[in-house]
Amino acid sequence: MMSKALTKIIPAGGKWSTKIRSGKQLTFTALGDGANLSLLLYNADDTSERYNMPDTLKAQHTAHLTTGNVLMSDNGRVLASMIDDSLGWHDTISGYATRLMIDERYGKTTYQEQRNDWYRSGEENFAVELFRNGLSNRDLIPVVNLFSKVSCNEDGSLHFARSHCKKGDTVTLRVEMDVLILLSNTPNPLDPSSNYPSVPVEITITDAAPVEENDICVNHRPENRRAFENTWDYCLLTKGGTN
């Protein structure tokens, strides 16, 4: 029996964290042009194991994420895999927006003056959600910025693609291990826009279809298969099943 889908909307400036079991999938939908949702990922049972940007990128010979790519942990396992994507590029190298950056770029706002319309930062959103889950800024790691494209010239200089994300764009992550996910709907640090982006993102969480032999993420590269094998071994050891 299909379990009920859970839908959440993260408004501009919003944040959310939750544990999610393996076998679920999350579809993120941009409810306007120019969304940016920063994401952190940890093993729910051992948060010292977390998304590892270098291991993820070098194993898949890529600096960006799209369909077929997986988010690997520092233990050579797959935390989540990108099974569907309408954008072709999600940013791995730009990080989260700090309070200083938000104030300098969009003007200083305070809760006192603007109430809940004040401009939130990724730095503070993550500080709160990390703390909520027993973690701290010590646990901050490179984020994945869903919906954003930041490319790199031959000389290494970075460029933010302004019209990359369109209203209705979607990306789907399948959860491969029990994870703790932290989300912050705050601007990409390299977005040159002078207006604080106000693009809500909808998340729909459902049961994922079982991983089949011809799975697009397992078969993306031999490295991905070996990372899945490490993950299946871990699930076998910790859950007494074969995922």
Next chain:
Amino acid sequence: MATLQYKVSERQVEEAIDNYIVPAGEGWTKILEPGQVLRIVDVEGNQAADTLFYDADHPTDHYSAINTIQRQGNVYLTTDSVLVSESGKELVEIVADTCGRHDTLGGACSAQSNTVRYSHDTLPMHNCRDTFMLQLSKYGSQFNKRDLAPNVNFFMNVPVTPEGGLTFEDGVSAPGYYVEMKAVSRTLVLISNCPQLNNPCNAYNPTPIQLLIWDK
């Protein structure tokens, strides 16, 4: 900032207050006082010096590759690059560099990532993450695995293509090339001289590095 900013140092080896050789597969830690200068020499060429930095007064504040990249708008490190922590604190500044380009995205090798990148039977092979953990374990309970943020790979050439690919290329380094950094604040430096035997970037031959420290 453009890359490949070659700059030769005027510091004399005889005036260094410390002079170490770190063989491949070994680690090293040291606190640099503000103003002190560390030079890492790629003695035989194409070696990778995997390096992490911590605010020595607040060791939970680790080097942030992303904040460093974001702040300079460029993914590579070279002369004038300022390496910052997760909180944005300036830790060290590169003041001389005869190599011209250093990697910020490739991270360190680990037993687990070797199984993914090469084959499951590489699990027992020595790796940088084990060296990092052994070095940090000497500080007792002050550090744990959470502190292993993505590191710098001095002398490594890991180009990002405009199409978003990531490749490991032959080194831009050569015997005797060096990079020199000045501590902006009190900084703990952690180095693993990479023992990787599976990657052609060091011609499957990891070699020693030399470390020199000056008071200014």
